[in-house]
Amino acid sequence: MSKKRLFYIIFFAAIAVGFFLVMTILIPGYARPRVPPISEVKPFAFINQDGQVVTEAALRGKVGVVNFFFTTCRSVCPKMNNNLKPVYEAFRNEPGFIMLSHTSDPAVDSPAVLKRYADSMGVDTQRWVFLTGRKDSLYRAARLSYKIDDPNNNVSDINDDFMHTQFIALINRKGEVVKIYDGIKSAEVAEMYADIRKLLAE
DSSP states (O other): OHHHHHHHHHHHHHHHHHHHHHHHHTTTTTTOOOOOOEEEEOEEEEEEEEOEEEGGGGGGSSEEEEEEEEETTSSHHHHHHHHHHHHHHHHHOOOOEEEEEEEETTTTTOHHHHHHHHHHHOOOOEEEEEOOOOOHHHIIIIISSSSSSSSGGOOSSSSGOOOOOOOEEEOTSEEEEEEETTTTTTHHHHHHHHHHHHHOOO
16 A cells, blocks of 8 residues: 555544544534434323323423333232332432333222322322323323333223233433333343433433
């Protein structure tokens, strides 16, 4: 290879590196790898533990953690929500953070039942909100909006359908589902904790 050609390769490589470094300094997040979102939060209207309507506006501009459970569950749900409790404790004073826990069993989990459950967890229901509503709307949100249950699990009669999932969705400030975690695996919940901190810092 001639000295002239080598000079040009080094010269243009230096320009490319310099451009990248300048853009990284001038544009926050420029060097951060961009992972396409899994989904976007679709419009919804559910009822919280106080009987008030909560819509997708509750997530607007906030980092959100979303899961589904039911109060009579004795297997997956207690472990998942117990794993979420330290996450709540860590971020409960962050105004840009919210947790939404939806029931999978709205026939049982009325607002009053959810209120008792929230009280038993000892949480601030402005920061960790418990939601109920129409079964078909709840399941549609889990499967089509948050992507934490397989849409193919739908059955023809909603009364014969029952969803039991341990997966948790992380929502960014744009209302995008960016990652799904297994809520009964402590390592994945710890990973989620770190990802929440990064999103809050953006």
